Amino acid sequence: MTSQTTTINNNSSTSVSSSWKNKAIISVAFLMAMTSVGPGFLTQTAVFTNIYKIDMAFPVFASMFITFAIVMNLWRIVGVSGLRIQDIANKIAPGAGYFIGILLALGAVAFNFGNVSGAALGLNVLTGVDTTWGALFTGVVGCLLFVLHNASRRMDQMARYLGLFMIILIAYVAMTSLPPMGETLTAAVMPADVGSLILPTLTIVGGAVGGYYTGAQRLVDIGLQGKDNIGAIKTAAWAGISIAVIIRILLFLAVFGVIAAGGVLDTSNPAADAFKQGAGDLGYFIFGLVLFVASITSVVGNSYMAVSLVKTLFPVIERQEKACCIGFIVITSAGTVLMDMPILLLMLAGLINSLILPIVLAFMLAATRRKDIVGDYKHPVYLSIMGVLIVIGMGVASFGNVGNFIAKFMGS
Template sequence: MAADKSGYIVAAAFIGPGTVTTASIAGADFGFHLVWALLFSVVATMVLQDMAARLGLGTGRGLSDALLTLTQSRPLRFIAAALIISAIGIGNAAYESGNLTGAAIGLNAIVDIGTPSWAITLGVLAALLLVTGKYKLIESVLVGLVALMALVFIVTLIFASPDWSAMGKQLVSPRLDSDTITMVLALIGTTIVPYNLFLHASLVANQHKATEDSDILQACRRQSVTAIGAGGLITLVIVATAMTAFYGKPEALDAGNMGTQLAPVLGEYAQWFFAAGLFAAGLTSAITAPLAAAYAVCGALGKNTDMKGGLFRLVWLTVIICGVVIASIGVKPLLAILFAQATNGLLLPIIAVFLLVVMNKGALPAAYRNSTMSNLIGAAIVLFVVCLGLYKLAKLFV
């Protein structure tokens, strides 16, 4: 995988159907009052992904490998491996069903052969791309399609004559209460994705092995910030277009009318274009989710992360098959997705803490270790996410 695309692959991975839906609902229901959560998420993602990329460059190993080196205790290593496998491996299998379903819904809006048929077709396509190794070109095309969708949202937003004053006022009057906490956590959860930490570290490590080339380090860091920033901009624009189309208006946003956000520019073709964007976002994530699972699980088991390895292929194939089965039988994967969200919500602070520890270890070259500022920002991110989770938990019992 080309090193200059690793950050963009990570950005494309978190812009899936879940992000499109979450951002649309946030804009439609709360306008710009929750943009602060999105901005926090983007900055936090930049910080954590930068650590993951430096880890891969400095050690030539993925995040799973690095985490398991923190202790020589077999029980603790077993617990860590089990947590990684359950949260990333099983969790990504649940998310895969959502990715395939989102892409299938998009395609079915254009050619109606049924979402189960499209889910199976897309699963086969994702598997063929991964097994041949030629998925890189396809993924680049998909990233381009998502970028094109962002461009159309921007043009739509301008032509829709949004109330910029209202956006500004809502932006500086953030909300965090019992009515918004769930959406705040959803915005954070759809942007700061734990499996992307494993994916980014492994992609960079496999491309460069261990290197102390400062030019490569700086280029990787710049590209990561740029790519993740672009992903955040796409999400922000979706929030803005949904706010313009639905906020404060009698028509409520639902799965059937999400595409009307684009109606001011595209008219009767709005739903089709939105469907194409949903397909692009879904298929991109449908490729990266099993890939990340394979890197994480193989690393947790101490196995080779070569993409041509038998276990590596078995893991991503299992994730795809699980996603196809759940998506094609028409069962809403709510319980599976809830499990994935719960385990990933539990995993994020834990992984972030361990990542902070790893990034200060002497085994990492000095140029790649965390600075004091990086440690403080990383610790603040972890503390904030934990506090939000505890706040949500407390509200359940009040």
């Protein structure tokens, strides 16, 4: 009888463990995808597709491989070590974690300016309310989500449900205005001028990296860590990458389909105009929903990420984590209102984060050589090679394209 009871208990424990892992994988995957494919990516994709037309297929295609290399490197190292990004950096070089954590937190400020701006634009489309009031409303909603009991669980649930909702909405618009697929696929691998596409590639990758950091930090917080969980970590990474890639492709097809049909997008809000031309007033309303959904998810996820990057460095922040998240939202919402440049802020956030990424990834790759960080875990050589190429390539290209960005979007 005792043996039978023990067997039942073991089976129950295994079932609970398996169920928990599956929920954790789905939650982290959707949180990463929704935070990475936020208003920055939506706006950046529309702006650049309006400029580069069919050749924008190449940056979207290239970003898939870059995303794979970044996420698989970052998540494996953070997940196996059970340490947050800033704590890994501190072990590599004492004090470096403060530099990395504060640098990423500042990048998160730039991102949240863009996220709040995106939510304000979405509300403007839905209700006609001025973007100033939209930004303030977004700040209030974001704060309320953190005030709720068990805020982190609510954040995970919100990412899952709103993520599915967003995919359905974008897919509907994409199907109403599909571009010529043969020519689009050709342009994805053989664009007319690869050199001119470096800036859009860097910007849309930079516009998504906040989600990659958020997912990595979340792995540690929910306990999906250690070498024994490497299978679950890889599955979560693959799921997050897949969801993000599906949304990116659908969004590009929705925007380019309008342009391929002869449409000219309004430069003041090209993404909204693409949805309106592609699916009429319903499409315009859908865009407002998509942008607000993406934005509010990113506001909450990005605020969580910013605080998680510094909370282990400053104990007072860890003790008051929820209050700090709320304070972060309040500050960035107020800053957005004062600056009142939503499109430029969304574009600029992508470039800033493309400058920071190579520094962060270099520290993560260095950690694979440290047994006191990853133990006896052996990081795949092919991932290390891809990671090094991204560190060098994005580092050189990002700094080299600052002038190009200023000339194109801020005047020479």
